[in-house]
Amino acid sequence: MDAAAVLPALAAVPPGVLTGTATATVVELADPLDPQTVLTRLRAAATTPGPLLVCLAGQLHLDRRQRLPHLALARTTPATLRYTALPWHWLAGELAVRAPGTTTVVADLAADPDVWERLTTAPDLLSLGPGPLLYGRVAPAPRRGEPLAPAYLRSWAELWRSGARLPYATLHAEAAAHAASAVPEAVLLAPAPAPAPVVDQDPHPAILAAAMAGRHGEAASVAAAWEREALRRHGPRSAQAVHWTEVRADLARLAGEPARSCELWLAAAEARLALGQRTDDPEVEAAVDRAHHQWEQLGDPARARALGAPLIALRQRVPGRQPGALAALTRRMTG
Secondary structure, eight states, X not given: OXXXXXHHHHHTSOHHHHHTSSOOOOOOOSSOOOHHHHHHHHHHHHTSSSOXXXXXXXXXXXXXXXXXXXXXXXXXXXXGHHHHSEEXXXXXXXXXXXXXXXXXXXXXXXXXXXXXXHHHHOGGGGXXXXXXXXXXXXXXXXXXXXXXXXXXXXHHHHHHHTTOOOOXXXXXXXHHHHHTTTOXXXXXXXXXXXXXXXXXXXXXXXXXXXXXXXXXXXXXXXHHHHHHHHHHHHOSSSHHHHXXXXXXXXXXXXXXXXXXXXXXXHHHHHHHHHTTOOTTOHHHHHHHHHHHHHHHTOOOHHHHHXXXXXXXXXXXXXXXXXXXXXXXXXXXXHO
């Protein structure tokens, strides 16, 4: 795995985009030598509050004694694997202390023949436990001298750099589809789907009732389950998936999270345009108007600047029916 090839693309992504927060800290370990150093960095990251995103690119091997997966580091050889590679269970152990839903791992991995064989019979070989959300691609290691390009992780970086604020499940589906052209036999890793919602039951009244009662976490969880079901049944580029993005955007508004609501309305508008809806379509205009309204509620200047740029770009394409909306937005951004 040519892990270093993806570093420039990841480095070009604004740190806050990676975590969905106003600011973020990025720690880059390029070709690390010592597993203890990696463990120390992981431990420090795992104990910090807020969302945590871990991006991995490299090659997996099984140690000869315990037959456990290890991530090769810069000095790893087959003979020194147990001392120079990072045990996968170390990663799981450090992330296990974090609250569920706060940790996401995106992995682009090559598997040696032993790991590849085990994956076909033990799909939970790379499980990180119930807390972290793991998205990834594992491809069979190519022949010596033919490095594998981290196309899956690079696709994530390119989607982030485009300014799109898409759910992780959508990013995974898009990146997997792009990487499949190079390595079609890869194994894809994604969180186990929640039990399918009952498709003949209208969930909207229950979701709204939970939100109005202040149970915002419950409302968001139910909406996320329905969104995952829409993605599974209809795909990321579907009207059904966009609808649930809009539901989550309105729930964020009710929860008093204007930044998150603005992000989701921006994503919904972009998704509707990608579906072929016109820039003067009422649904597209409504999504942009709502993103604009939520942006105006932001009290954090840094967050407003970060979201203002994609909002202006979208307003230029979708001016809407409110005269002067773009001019007012531009004045506030430059004022």
